[in-house]
């Protein structure tokens with residue numbers, strides 16, 4: 001049996017998305033900047049995709065900018081807002097994706113910025129009182145906090161954070177890569193300046209994403225070059241990626257309620273099955289309250305050869321992860337688990353689900369886990 005439980009790292013391409021992309025890989029190949037009919041045809045596909053995405057998150061099409069994915073959008077939001085908006089202070093957390101934390105550390109090491117790291121509560125949620133204390137600083141501040149953590153699944157109360165930022169006139173950037181295409185985002189409901197999206201997290205193609213930049217915010221491009229994306233991002237557009245992303249986003253919204261209900265059911269089923277079968281099992285983060293329905297971070301009792309668990313699961317055909325995709329192998333490399341004071345002597349595994357998973361796959365994975373634990377106890 002082959003089981004894919006690493007959907008927070010990436011998802012499979014939806015066949016309907018592939019079908020929408022194929023004409024743009026075959027004969028609709030014009031450069032969207034060309035003024036002849038070939039170019040006009042592909043320009044129209046790009047602007048149609050932008051309009052569709054903008055409608056789904058309730059913004060104007062002029063506030064959507066296509067990027068190569070979440071990493072580029074995070075870099076653009078952080079680096080360009082600091083350069084252009086007179087920001088000298090940033091507040092973020094140590095459990096952000098490296099596309100955010102390494103960018104902030106880089107700017108701090110060059111002397112461009114002071115970074116304050118907000119504290120957490122025991123369940124891994126941001127301490128909002130500490131955030132407010134940090135915001136009392138009198139300099140113009142950028143707050144960069146992710147909407148959902150990709151390793152433990154915790155959800156940030158984005159609206160509350162946006163109200164705090166508004167109170168102190170701070171610029172708010174949220175890495176929304178793990179929630180775009182999984183939850184409805186109504187940008188008129190939160191006072192957010194920058195958000196982002198990566199298509200491969202919801203059955204779209206890799207290497208394409210978008211960033212939302214609130215129309216009131218004026219920054220310079222991160223990638224200079226041609227006048228594409230209304231002078232905000234140089235480079236010939238990833239045409240088939242953009243078309244595929246818009247299709248995947250549309251499908252995700254069309255089926256959102258149904259998929260959410262189904263995937264949450266899988267997660268709850270796995271929690272219950274693990275509790276029944278593995279004594280001392282724990283879950284990292286706030287897994288049953290304010291948590292992404294696609295992610296379950298499991299902390300297993302200490303065992304001999306715990307670092308071999310992922311490898312053994314892989315041999316049994318089960319793909320899971322120790323943390324994010326970039327921290328393969330054991331959880332020792334996970335800055336997120338370290339950041340939330342997780343007991344690092346216990347092996348942790350992240351299972352992340354999609355609409356394509358089944359309860360039978362969970363039965364199989366839990367059975368295999370139990371066998372490994374039993375074997376390790378004998379050694």
Ligand SMILES: Cc1ncc(COP(=O)(O)O)c(C=O)c1O
Pocket residue numbers: 008009068069070071072097099146148149150175177178197198199207208209324325
């Ligand atoms: C929270 C978060 N931010 C950013 C990224 C990076 O996105 P991309 O792969 O599109 O560069 C990821 C992907 O792993 C992610 O999970």
